[in-house]
Amino acid sequence: MTDWLQLRERPTLVVGAGGLGGAGAHALALAGARVLLADVDAANLETVRLRAKEAGAEIETIQADLRTPEACRALVAEAAEKLGGIEVFLHAVGRNVRKPLAELGDDDWESVVNLNLSTAYWTGQAVGKIMVERGYGRMVYCSSVSGLLAHAHHAPYAATKGGLNQLLRVMAREWAPHGVTVNGVAPGYIETNLTKAYLDKDGNREKLESLVPAGRLGRPDEVADTITYLSSDRAGFITGQVVYIDGGRTLV
Numbered sequence: 001m002t003d004w005l006q007l008r009e010r011p012t013l014v015v016g017a018g019g020l021g022g023a024g025a026h027a028l029a030l031a032g033a034r035v036l037l038a039d040v041d042a043a044n045l046e047t048v049r050l051r052a053k054e055a056g057a058e059i060e061t062i063q064a065d066l067r068t069p070e071a072c073r074a075l076v077a078e079a080a081e082k083l084g085g086i087e088v089f090l091h092a093v094g095r096n097v098r099k100p101l102a103e104l105g106d107d108d109w110e111s112v113v114n115l116n117l118s119t120a121y122w123t124g125q126a127v128g129k130i131m132v133e134r135g136y137g138r139m140v141y142c143s144s145v146s147g148l149l150a151h152a153h154h155a156p157y158a159a160t161k162g163g164l165n166q167l168l169r170v171m172a173r174e175w176a177p178h179g180v181t182v183n184g185v186a187p188g189y190i191e192t193n194l195t196k197a198y199l200d201k202d203g204n205r206e207k208l209e210s211l212v213p214a215g216r217l218g219r220p221d222e223v224a225d226t227i228t229y230l231s232s233d234r235a236g237f238i239t240g241q242v243v244y245i246d247g248g249r250t251l252v
Helices: 019-030 042-054 069-083 106-134 155-178 193-199 204-209 220-230
Strands: 011-015 034-039 059-063 088-091 137-142 180-187 242-245
Touching: 011 019, 011 069, 011 106, 019 034, 019 042, 019 059, 019 088, 019 137, 019 220, 034 042, 034 069, 042 059, 059 069, 069 106, 088 106, 106 137, 106 155, 106 180, 137 155, 137 220, 155 180, 180 220, 193 204, 220 242
Parallel strands: 011 034, 011 088, 034 059, 088 137, 137 180, 180 242
Antiparallel strands: none
């Protein structure tokens, strides 16, 4: 089979090993990319690495806490040194605090904004400089339908995803002349290990399925396939876009 995506040996940095980040790293590695995967959780890193190994691919891992600008820039510098540059970048770091607005504390707000949005800026800025100098790059951010829809009990999360959508558009606008594309994937309700506990209680799975025209939740590999395409040479004329992978959720 030909390397139609032209991802073979592409130096790739993925931040976030849980759920969609792990699925994205796995798919990129199977497509032939040289993947360095970073996460604060060593167990998540090992799970993804072993899964890739069983499938005949390799993923190198590095444990890193990215909640400061210094840590983000240090990781990007280390990744560029290890990989000999960075040509593909996936940001899949994030968390949600499900509380009514009136019950949110300052720490709830600040911690979600820092992790979901600030790390996207800090890592993306550092990676973008490397890609611009190289004259080539593919950047993909994991957004969410929450960046468009007004879900109750999602205020900090929704705000960060909406902000992320605009951040990546500005990145795309500024870096397009340098051969760098910047896009986002916005999943709807996806079944992952991270969402399982929430989905399995109080009839949440059935409630969410009822909101999706497709009548089911999504799978991580369905998001990962879109990530892989946007990371490839085939998507060279797509930039500044947010692709909704939601079974039609944003249509209703």
